Amino acid sequence: MKISDRITITAALTLFFVIFITAFSFTQLFLINNRNNQLNDLAEQNKKFIEYAKSNFSDENKAIKYLQESDYLQKMESISGVNVLIADKAINVLINPLNTGSKGSENPVLSSNQIKSFFTDNDFAVISSNNNFDKLIYSQISGGPYFVSIREFQISSQNLISIFLKKQDEIVLPPFSYAIDMLLIFLIAGLISIITGLLLGRSISGPIMRLSKSVGRISNGDYTENITVRGSDEISILASNINNMKNKIQRSQDSLKEFTYMLSHEIKNIITSVNGYAVGISEGVYSTEDEINEALNIIKSKTKDLENITESLLMLSRVENRLIELEKKEIKIEIIVDDLIKLYEPELTRNGLTIKKTYDIKTGIKLMSDKYLVQTVISNLVNNAMKYSSPDSEITVEVFSDKRNVAFSVSNSGFRITGDDKDKIFNMFYRSKKYEFKNIKGFGLGLAISKRIANILGATLDFESAGHINTFIFRIPIA
Secondary structure, eight states: OOHHHHHHHHHHHHHHHHHHHHHHHHHHHHHHHHHHHHHHHHHHHHHHHHHHHHHHOSSHHHHHHHHHHSSHHHHHHHHHOEEEEEEETTOOEEEOTTOOHHHHHHHHHHOSOBOOGGGSOGGGTTOOTTOTTSEEEEEEETTEEEEEEEEEEEETTEEEEEEEEEEOOOOOOOHHHHHHHHHHHHHHHHHHHHHHHHHHHHHHHHHHHHHHHHHHHHHTTOOOOOOOOOSSSHHHHHHHHHHHHHHHHHHHHHHHHHHHHHHHHHHHHHHHHHHHHHHHHHTTSSOSHHHHHHHHHHHHHHHHHHHHHHHHHHHHHHHHTTOOOOOEEEEOHHHHHHHHHHHHHHHHHHTTOEEEEEEEOOTTOOEEEEHHHHHHHHHHHHHHHHHTBOTTOEEEEEEEEOSSEEEEEEEEEBSOOOHHHHHHTTSTTOOOTTSOOTTSOOOSOHHHHHHHHHHHHTOEEEEEEETTEEEEEEEEEOO
C-alpha cells in the first residue's frame, strides 16, 4: 500500500471517529442537561413551597392541618407532577399522598444516590453529602424511578422536612428522524474525512516522491541537480540533508578520482624506478661496487615509499570501518611529544628547523586515553608541520590543560591556507592545487586519518590560520 493511501485511510478513520465521539458526547450532554433541568425545577419548587409555608403559617399544626384538608397539594401535583411528603426530623411522615409508608419516605431521605452539585446549578452548591436533610437524590419509590429534593425548614419551634418527588421522565427521541440526522452526520463526516485524507496524503507523498526521484538520480551517479527546498518542515530538512550528502559524495568522488590518478602515477613511477635499477644491475649497466650499492639504496628507498603508502591506506581503512579497539589507560602526553621530537631531530636538522616547546598541565590531571591513537595523531601533526614549514623557521609546540581537556597545539610558518582550502584540509586525498608539492612526499591522508581518530576518541581536531601561521589544536577529553 502506498504512503498516500495509508495517510488517506488513517486521516479518514481518525476524523470519522472524532466526529462520531463528538456526536455521542453531545447526545450525552443532552441527556444530562435534561436531567439537570428537572432537578433544578424540582429544587426550585421545594424552595418556593417552604417560603410559602413559612410566610403563611406561624403554627406547625395549622400548617399540617391546612395541607391535609385543602386541595393545595393535589393542585400542585396535577399542575407540575410533583408529589410532596412532609415529615418531622425523626422521619415520621405527617403528609403522604403516595402512601409510601414510613419506609418509603425513609429510603429517599437516607439514600446514598446523591446527585453531586457538579451537575446542578450553582444555587445548590451548598448541598452537603453529610446532611441527609438538604440534598438532591434519585431513588426507587413504589417501583418507579424518582428525582427527590429534600429540604429542612422550621415553622415556629418545629423542625420539618419537605420531600419533593417527581417521577423521572423518559427522554423520547424520534427514532426515525434521529437516525436520519445521525446518518447525514456520518455521511458528511465520511466525505470530509476522505477529502481531508486525500489532500493530506498528496501534500506529504508528493514531496516524498520528488525526493525519491532525486535520490534515484544520485544513486545513478548524477550529482548535477539540487533538490528544491521549500519551507522548514521535516521533508524540507530531509531534502537539505540529501543535498548536503550529494555534495559530499560528489566531492569525495572527485577526490577519489584525483587520488586514484595520483596513487597510480606514483606507484607506477616507483615500480618503473625499481625495475629500471634492478634491470641495470642484472644486465651489468652498474658495474662498480659503488654504482651497484647506490642502485640498491634507491631500490630500498622506493620500496619503503611503497610500504608507507600501503600502511597509510590500511590505517585509513581500519579507522573508517571502526576496526580499532580502544585501550584506555593513563598517558603522559608530554612524554609522547618529547619522544617524537627526538625521533624527528635528524630531519629537523637537515631542514634547518627548530622546535619551541611549552608545557602547562595543571597538577593532578590524569589523561585516560588510547596511547597508540593519540601518538598517531600527534605524529601526523608534527610531521605535517615539518613538511610544510618554510626553511629555517621555527615550529611551536604547546601542551596545556583546562577543566575538561588536555590539548596539544602545533604551529608552523608555511603556505597560507584560506577559503576553500581551509574547509577541505581534513578531506581524504586532498592537497591544494595552488602549490607545488613535488619535493614534499605524501598523499593527503595524514590529516584525514587524524580527524577520524579524534572522532573515535571523543576528541576534537581544529585548524586555525592567521597569515602564514597555521595551527592545529588536538583536544583530548580528560574523563
